[in-house]
Amino acid sequence: MNIILAIILGIFFGFALQRAGANNPQNIINMLRLKDLHLMKTIFFAIGISSTLLFLLMAFGIIDSGHLSVKSSYIGVIVGGALLGLGFAIAGYCPGTSLTALADGRKDAFFFVGGGLLGALLYTLVYGSIKETWLFDKVAGGKVMLATGSEIFEPLLPMIPGTLLAVAIGIVFMLIAWKLPEKI
Amino acid sequence: MNGQLNWFKGGLLLGAAFLFAVALVKPIGVSTQFVIADGIIWNLFSDTIVQENPESKTGYSSPNAYLGKSDGAYAENIANPLNYSFVFVLAMIAGAFVSSRLGGPKPNTEDRKAPQVWRQRFGEDPLARYITVFFAGVLVLFGARLAGGCTSGHMMSGMMQTSLSGYLFALGAFAAAVPAAILLYKRN
Numbered sequence: 111m112n113i114i115l116a117i118i119l120g121i122f123f124g125f126a127l128q129r130a131g132a133n134n135p136q137n138i139i140n141m142l143r144l145k146d147l148h149l150m151k152t153i154f155f156a157i158g159i160s161s162t163l164l165f166l167l168m169a170f171g172i173i174d175s176g177h178l179s180v181k182s183s184y185i186g187v188i189v190g191g192a193l194l195g196l197g198f199a200i201a202g203y204c205p206g207t208s209l210t211a212l213a214d215g216r217k218d219a220f221f222f223v224g225g226g227l228l229g230a231l232l233y234t235l236v237y238g239s240i241k242e243t244w245l246f247d248k249v250a251g252g253k254v255m256l257a258t259g260s261e262i263f264e265p266l267l268p269m270i271p272g273t274l275l276a277v278a279i280g281i282v283f284m285l286i287a288w289k290l291p292e293k294i
Numbered sequence: 295m296n297g298q299l300n301w302f303k304g305g306l307l308l309g310a311a312f313l314f315a316v317a318l319v320k321p322i323g324v325s326t327q328f329v330i331a332d333g334i335i336w337n338l339f340s341d342t343i344v345q346e347n348p349e350s351k352t353g354y355s356s357p358n359a360y361l362g363k364s365d366g367a368y369a370e371n372i373a374n375p376l377n378y379s380f381v382f383v384l385a386m387i388a389g390a391f392v393s394s395r396l397g398g399p400k401p402n403t404e405d406r407k408a409p410q411v412w413r414q415r416f417g418e419d420p421l422a423r424y425i426t427v428f429f430a431g432v433l434v435l436f437g438a439r440l441a442g443g444c445t446s447g448h449m450m451s452g453m454m455q456t457s458l459s460g461y462l463f464a465l466g467a468f469a470a471a472v473p474a475a476i477l478l479y480k481r482n
Contacts, residue, residue: 115319116378120385121392123311123322128393129297130304134401136409142468142475148301153450155305160313161454173317181442181452183459190441191448191466197433198467199474200426202409204445205438206324208431209383210390216406221424225431230328232432233439238359245440249462256456266458276456287305 124210133211135202135218142199144294151287158283165276168259180263182252186245297399312454319378321455323447325438326368327383333361333372344369415479441466 131137140146167173203222211219258265258272315322347355354369356362371377407420438444452460
């Protein structure tokens with residue numbers, strides 16, 4: 111059953127990335143050099159609408175909050191994010207879109223994926239010697255979310271009702287998506 | 295480009311993918327599967343890198359600290375490649391192929407070697423693009439593993455769940471990516 115869901119959901123996600131134009135490194139680079147914010151609007155809208163619906167459907171008990179999986183916050187998230195950002199700007203690919211770009215027949219994506227496999231291997235080899243360093247110092251307690259709504263993960267802002275907070279953030283994201291200019 | 299959805303429809307479709315995934319199974323993530331793919335290849339050539347271990351919670355362990363962490367969770371997936379997350383990522387490629395065949399945006403022969411913005415700045419020689427992009431790939435996946443996720447897992451899935459880590463990741467990624475892209479490709 112799980113494997114069938116993996117196939118259906120994976121196909122759906124790959125289809126969505128391709129159709130949104132995220133496979134195209136031209137769109138990513140033009141977003142990052144602040145020329146064409148089409149993809150930025152797409153991303154803000156996707157996060158805004160999915161977050162709003164997720165928290166509403168959890169509040170109504172339709173989505174099981176046990177499905178949430180919040181990643182830990184530590185210094186390496188910012189440092190690793192910055193390393194990824196550099197490569198992201200140079201290539202115009204992130205891990206997901208480099209794979210779906212293979213299906214477009216993009217030859218540069220093959221080289222990116224090859225480099226990616228090497229980068230992941232290098233990390234696998236060095237992890238043992240860096241795992242005790244400051245890079246893994248937790249930020250704000252580690253696995254935390256802003257809103258309440260999960261029984262497993264601690265909320266950072268427990269004084270605000272979680273559904274209200276998440277829906278408010280979601281609506282702000284959708285407004286940003288709507289108001290951002292396409293070309294600048 | 296022809297066949298590409300506008301931000302509203304594209305965002306709706308992408309948002310639906312992230313929502314359906316968390317509703318039915320768990321949040322979407324991609325970059326871990328580069329480690330699993332490496333491990334599957336490594337496991338072909340090594341008898342020791344993934345070991346069955348009844349004392350571990352997953353039943354597997356590894357002498358490598360990364361593959362063995364979280365009670366051998368990665369080791370377990372390497373030993374069983376037909377697991378949810380790995381099949382999901384393979385299916386993504388199939389999904390992009392289907393979209394491309396059913397009227398999605400199609401790059402031309404030149405775009406398949408390097409995007410136009412690269413060719414305008416660095417010339418037509420695809421080899422320079424391939425070599426540079428290879429090293430960018432090293433950087434991206436090393437960074438993603440240090441961060442514990444990538445654009446899908448940290449930024450999209452994370453911010454959808456209002457996870458603090460998603461915001462930290464987006465901050466680090468865009469603080470580096472925007473100046474780098476402007477320096478490298480200029481604004482005009």
